[in-house]
Amino acid sequence: MTRQSVLAEYGLPRLEPLPATTGTRAPDTQGQLQKLLILATTTTGIPFAAVNIITADQQHHIAAEGIDPGVCSREDSMCSRVFLSGRTTVVPDASRDPVFRNHPFVTGQVAAVRFYASVPLTTAEGFVLGSLCLFSPSSAELTPGQQTTLEIIASQVVEVLELHHHARMLARSLEEARNSNELLESFAARISHDLRNPLTSVIGFTELGELQRPEDADEFRIIGRTSRRMLAMVDDLLSFSRIGGALRRRPVSLSATVSDVSENLAADIKEAGAEIEVSDMVLEADAEQLRTLLQNLIHNAVTYRRPGTRPRILVTAVAVPDGVTVRVTDNGKGIPAERWGHVTEPLTRLHREDDPPGSGLGLATCVRIAKAHGGRLSIGSGPDGGTTVSVVLPGSAPEESAG
Numbered sequence: 001m002t003r004q005s006v007l008a009e010y011g012l013p014r015l016e017p018l019p020a021t022t023g024t025r026a027p028d029t030q031g032q033l034q035k036l037l038i039l040a041t042t043t044t045g046i047p048f049a050a051v052n053i054i055t056a057d058q059q060h061h062i063a064a065e066g067i068d069p070g071v072c073s074r075e076d077s078m079c080s081r082v083f084l085s086g087r088t089t090v091v092p093d094a095s096r097d098p099v100f101r102n103h104p105f106v107t108g109q110v111a112a113v114r115f116y117a118s119v120p121l122t123t124a125e126g127f128v129l130g131s132l133c134l135f136s137p138s139s140a141e142l143t144p145g146q147q148t149t150l151e152i153i154a155s156q157v158v159e160v161l162e163l164h165h166h167a168r169m170l171a172r173s174l175e176e177a178r179n180s181n182e183l184l185e186s187f188a189a190r191i192s193h194d195l196r197n198p199l200t201s202v203i204g205f206t207e208l209g210e211l212q213r214p215e216d217a218d219e220f221r222i223i224g225r226t227s228r229r230m231l232a233m234v235d236d237l238l239s240f241s242r243i244g245g246a247l248r249r250r251p252v253s254l255s256a257t258v259s260d261v262s263e264n265l266a267a268d269i270k271e272a273g274a275e276i277e278v279s280d281m282v283l284e285a286d287a288e289q290l291r292t293l294l295q296n297l298i299h300n301a302v303t304y305r306r307p308g309t310r311p312r313i314l315v316t317a318v319a320v321p322d323g324v325t326v327r328v329t330d331n332g333k334g335i336p337a338e339r340w341g342h343v344t345e346p347l348t349r350l351h352r353e354d355d356p357p358g359s360g361l362g363l364a365t366c367v368r369i370a371k372a373h374g375g376r377l378s379i380g381s382g383p384d385g386g387t388t389v390s391v392v393l394p395g396s397a398p399e400e401s402a403g
Helices: 003-009 029-044 143-213 216-243 254-265 266-272 287-303 363-372
Strands: 048-054 058-065 071-074 089-091 115-122 128-136 249-253 275-278 282-286 312-320 323-330 376-381 387-394
Touching: 029 048, 029 058, 029 128, 029 143, 115 143, 128 143, 128 266, 143 216, 249 287, 254 266, 254 275, 254 287, 254 312, 266 287, 282 287, 282 387, 287 312, 287 323, 287 363, 323 376, 363 376, 363 387
Parallel strands: 275 312
Antiparallel strands: 048 058, 048 128, 058 071, 089 115, 115 128, 249 282, 312 323, 323 387, 376 387
16 A cells, blocks of 8 residues: 555545534544644643654645644655654754754755654554654753653554544445445335336236136236235335434333234234233334334244244333343244344345245344444344344333333
């Protein structure tokens, strides 16, 4: 990697401003550097100081004390002669030093520097960004303690610059993630729009065909089921793409949300003879996203039930040190322990022979909802070989409701 590319990654030499990103606070890099320079001049008694970033052909003062920040050619820079040495340079009188006595900043051609000190600004990876330098028109000395302090200040300058670098990387990652989410939602919305009408028409024609041509009813039913699965997958994809945006947190009753979900899944619950038990608690969450999460988990518990066994689903919430854990436990087929880490990935299914078809987006959607709340989702075993899905929602511990 070239010097120019590294400096560009750091947002140097001009300390490019950080992109505006929601939820992040840009560090005051310039203010922090200025304070460190004031500390350096106060500690040493040397009146002038600068943080220099040295490029292939120029030296930039990105912060200065006692002088105005400026730019000079690398050829005219005093620091460019020593900043790659890997050690601190202290020159009590530059006019007597063989390295600097003919330099234009010493001879009076540009300035008449006498005391000069320079500490390389070296990153953890060993890359030298430039220097912290102090200078004076009068000869001076540094005590060993002052030199050590100056080296400590230089290391803090590097910390500030690396913080600026990491903040830039974080801002870039957040912006890329935001753009990716927007593209995903746009793509899903386009697919939904382009496929929904044709699929709805196909479903309508298959239902009409069943009525008008009873002898071909089986074939029409197969086409209808396939079309409905595709339509459900389109809806799942659109729902998945929209999760993770701005949250509207408010107090939400767990039992009331489960009641709403039960109404939405009434036909499936009745067909399976499922029993749902819920212990109420008021949570601080986005009501719509919490409903989507519980609907996916309860629908999975009903759908992937064991043959000949009535589904029993228990929805609970318990306060934990970092918030609230919501658990949905069932007595269904369960998920093999070795697959717990994989089934939450988008479009991942177990592909068991007797499983009904699905989109593979249900658990992935739940993971996105948990992460959107700043939480996490985990999978474990349930009673009689079933499944327990636990979702931690960060926040203050709520009060349990009677019921």
